[in-house]
Amino acid sequence: MSTTRRGFLAAAGAAAGQNMAHAEDHKHDHQVVPSDPTLRVKALESLLVEKGLVDRAALDALIDTYEHKVGPRNGARVVARAWSDPAFKQRLLANGTAAIAELGYSGEQGADIRVVENTPTVHNVIVCTLCSCYPWPLLGLPPVWYKSAPYRSRTVIDPRSALREFGTVVPEEVEVRVWDSTAEERYMVLPERPEGTEKLSEEELAALVKRDAMIGVTKVKLPQRGGGE
């Protein structure tokens, strides 16, 4: 990396970071870029629009995808189908990408997906220590905690303490498998189906499955039983 680049980065860092987070704490009298993130991003957007590099309506459409087209409801449908249809579950674990495509899911940050199954003897949990890799088509954009330094650092060295922060206590005799998403494949956990759900429809099952259980930091619980845990 050149010194020029370092120099720029220091400037960009100051512009993007310090003032966004602590506008009052830092005075940069050489500051030319507005300190408020809303204004700074607005300035970048109008520059790119005026230069013909991006189209505003296209940005709106992309945001609509991230806010409304992807999200944990997709993953929950996959889980409910796997719980209801043993043949689907088998396909899902053998080739996640293909099985998920049967339900119409694929795409950015999830063109290749592997599903790992929780059992009475194995508990899986997903992390990305290097950045924030996450199965967008199934779970949407990752929550802040998943992208945070505490989660990324601790989950590989002390997964059981990280899980306890989510109220999940994994018994000693159960193996914890941590999946660090270092390459292009994205991971999702197939949680254990809770007891007492035998009579539920696929739709009712899907309603029980929450995002955190598909990351592997919680288990799926029946609301009336495990709500306080």
Place this chain on the structure above:
Amino acid sequence: MNGIHDMGGMQGLGPIEVEKNEPVFHAPWEGRVIAMRRALVASGKIKTVFREAIENIPPAEYLRMSYYERWYTAVVEQLLDSNVVTREEIASGKPAKGSAKATPALDAADAATLSFRVPPAMLRVEVAPRFQAGQPVRARKINPLGHTRLPRYVRGRAGVIEQDRGVQAFPDTHLKTPAAPAQHVYSVRFAARELWGEEASPRDAVYLDLWEDYLEPA
């Protein structure tokens, strides 16, 4: 690069703070940043690696910034490094007088389906695998200066190939090859005790997806 982003195994970074009913974006500008980045990738005008741009943010800034603040910083750096905008334009928010005007590569209709039209990362090319499932391997001790996907915490450690996950383009940037050679990626199981010592659970394990060049026979 042995950067701050390579966080696996660091300690003392605090509790995991979970926000109840978290929105997708905490402010509209976050959505604009992610959308701009996506539209710029589609434009084909960006010549640098996004993750490397994020990893090059100085460590103190990296830790201070929120996720989307890092994204903003990386997008600006990529635009500058790809000679698409100038620093003056970023500062003013206006194109330089007489600068060329492009036509956006992506309209609203294309953008609506863009996320669902991405090619698989698994490449359908025939490359002979060097390792097989069940084989003991060791992660190489390397310290590349550019972008790499071999975290520090497994370098030099012994593991076992769990599965061959197929062929992917090699992501490391320090090699400066025009086209990254495709190679097999393996899911490798490392026992928690091999990575962290006797205090770790004897049962637990960490799995990483590692490219062939990161591994040697053990």
